[in-house]
Amino acid sequence: LKFSFKKYIIFIIVAGLLIFFHFLKILSPIESYISYWLNPVSKNLYSLSSNxxxxxNEQTNKQILTDKIKQLEDQSNKLIIENVKLKILEEENQILRQNLKFFTKNQYNYKIANIISRGESADLAKGNQTIIINKGSADGLSPGFPVISPNIYGLENQGLIIGKVIATKNNSAEICLLNNQNCKLAGSILGQTKTSGIIHGELELTIKMEFISQIEKINKDDIVITSGLEQNIPQGLVIGKIAKVVQDNNELWQNATIEPLINFDDLTIVSVLTGNKN
Structure with missing residues (x-):
């Protein structure tokens, strides 16, 4: 313990002398010499610590930037999803408003349905295009009922027919579209009730109107409507407009190609007419 105390006293005395000599600048040459040799080491140590x-800091900033980008991407994706939902709601509201215009003018009972699937690829290849909707016999649907799109035509708010029910299950129904070769309707020219013919699809590509009398005058862009000669299908539902007239003087009948006024592939919601209101 005495030895340790002596060492402590000696250390204090030496430290005091060094401080004293430092202020008297007696140690300046030695300090300069030591500083000369230590400067490179200090420089390297400082450079290392700085690096x-x-x-x-760079790694930290990168992580902060990565986290910020991830946060912005998440916010962007959320906004995109919300925007899509709003657009879907807007489209559905527009569809319901258009349906309201039609059904306010016409006294029909109806069911609004969503398209839940389309026909098998094998049927599509044969030109038998169909869709499946989420309403069926439990909702009062039966084969032969007309199916209309949410779109309307003209100032009179006429409905656009897209096909008819061909089969039903309890909670679903199969609809043949107008471009289905097995989907047949009785049609006439708007404003010419005597000009009638049979409407059917052709290879899923076009709609044809056949068995039109040669004595009837039909023109390109004439509007074709349902004639009302079929059970359950009222008169005046718009089918499309005449795109081409095929007339052969040697034939008993003339034919026409009809251009639909809507794209069947864009349909998501339809309405099924289930009869007139009493």
Missing amino acids: LRSTY
Whole structure:
């Protein structure tokens, strides 16, 4: 213990002398010499610490930037999803408003349905295009009922027929579209009730009107409507407009190609007419 105390006293005395000599600048040559040799080491140590600090800050900034980008991407994706939902709601509201215009003018009972699937690819290849909706016999649907789109035509708010029910299950129904070769309707020219013919699809590509009398005058862009000669299908539902007239003087009948006024592939919601209101 005495030895340790002596060492402590000696250390204090030496430290005091060094401080004293430092202020008297007696140690300046030695300090300069030591500083000369230590400067490169100090420089390297400072450079190393600076690089380490810079690398740490860079990694930290990168992580912060990555987290910020991820946050912005998540916010962007959320906004995109919300925007899509709003657009879907807007489209559905527009569809319901258009349906309301038609059904306010016409006294029909109806069911609004969503398309839940389309026909098998094998049927599509044969030109038998169909859709499946989420309403069926439990909702009062029966084969032969007309199916209309949410779109309306003209100032009179006429409905656009897209096909008819061909089969029903309890909670679903199969609809043949007008471009289905097995989907047949009785049609006439708007304003010419005597000009009638049979409407059917052709290879899923076009709609044809056949068995039109040669004595009837039909023109390109004439509007074709349902004639009302079929059970359950009222008169005046718009089918499309005449795109081409095929007339052969040697034939008993003339034919026409009809251009639909809507794209069947764009349909998501339809309405099924289930009869007139009493």
